[in-house]
Amino acid sequence: MIAKTDQEITKIREAGACAAWVLNQVKKAVTPGISTYDLDQIAKKVMEESGAVSSTYGYGRKGNEFPAYMCVSVNEQLVHGIGNKGKILKEGDIVSLDVALNYNGFVGDNTCTVGLGELAEPVKNLLRVTEQALHKGIEQAREGNKVGDISWAIQSFAEKNHLGVVRELVGHGVGREMHEEPQIPNFGVPRSGPLLCAGMVIAIEPMLTLGSPAIKTLSDGWTMVTQDGNYCAHFEHTVLITKDLPEILTSLKN
Numbered sequence: 001m002i003a004k005t006d007q008e009i010t011k012i013r014e015a016g017a018c019a020a021w022v023l024n025q026v027k028k029a030v031t032p033g034i035s036t037y038d039l040d041q042i043a044k045k046v047m048e049e050s051g052a053v054s055s056t057y058g059y060g061r062k063g064n065e066f067p068a069y070m071c072v073s074v075n076e077q078l079v080h081g082i083g084n085k086g087k088i089l090k091e092g093d094i095v096s097l098d099v100a101l102n103y104n105g106f107v108g109d110n111t112c113t114v115g116l117g118e119l120a121e122p123v124k125n126l127l128r129v130t131e132q133a134l135h136k137g138i139e140q141a142r143e144g145n146k147v148g149d150i151s152w153a154i155q156s157f158a159e160k161n162h163l164g165v166v167r168e169l170v171g172h173g174v175g176r177e178m179h180e181e182p183q184i185p186n187f188g189v190p191r192s193g194p195l196l197c198a199g200m201v202i203a204i205e206p207m208l209t210l211g212s213p214a215i216k217t218l219s220d221g222w223t224m225v226t227q228d229g230n231y232c233a234h235f236e237h238t239v240l241i242t243k244d245l246p247e248i249l250t251s252l253k254n
């Protein structure tokens with residue numbers, strides 16, 4: 001596995017801080033009545049002000065490039081939701097905000113799912129457990145551990161809490177590119193997979209569902225939703241593996 005140099009780590013740390021800042025600005029705007037397009041436009045503006053470039057805008061195969069500056073996914077939408085003027089948020093919705101950007105040549109990637117107003121108890125629990133599962137995974141992001149230790153920590157915690165674990169999408173290495181090696185699945189076997197070493201930077205991103213974890217892609221070619229239409233949640237941090245405790249690069253700095 002490719003460890004980053006100290007110079008690269010300094011730059012990824014800056015990119016991570018920037019991604020956290022942008023995500024927080026979007027998060028603060030989440031309120032009933034706002035459209036997912038408006039949230040995307042806020043991401044665009046804050047990235048521009050910060051000197052960052054969206055990693056999602058234009059991503060993908062020629063002819064079907066992702067057309068938005070971040071991913072905004074509502075309720076049964078898991079990932080890759082495209083901001084839409086007609087999609088207005090209301091009380092009781094949950095919305096996943098996924099911000100990946102390039103700052104001075106390096107990427108920061110982070111996601112959170114937030115609720116609007118009062119949520120039903122199982123939905124509240126879904127958000128809580130998915131965020132906790134992220135931190136269970138991060139705890140295992142230690143030199144000498146293997147990728148499977150992260151995967152198992154997430155899977156076992158999710159299943160203990162009776163949530164579905166999405167298999168089709170995984171976390172990933174982060175650096176100059178948004179998706180580098182290794183893949184970080186949210187399911188797996190302890191003590192298996194690539195060895196983790198100090199200097200590696202990875203995005204850990206559990207995606208959990210209230211019902212079945214089966215997903216499908218909508219006809220826009222991007223938006224991924226649960227097949228059963230039930231709620232799903234997604235939390236993500238970009239994390240640096242060190243000789244000691246993992247460092248979350250996308251935590252919000254004041």
Ligand code: MG
Pocket residue numbers: 109171172203205236
């Ligand atoms: Mg990611």
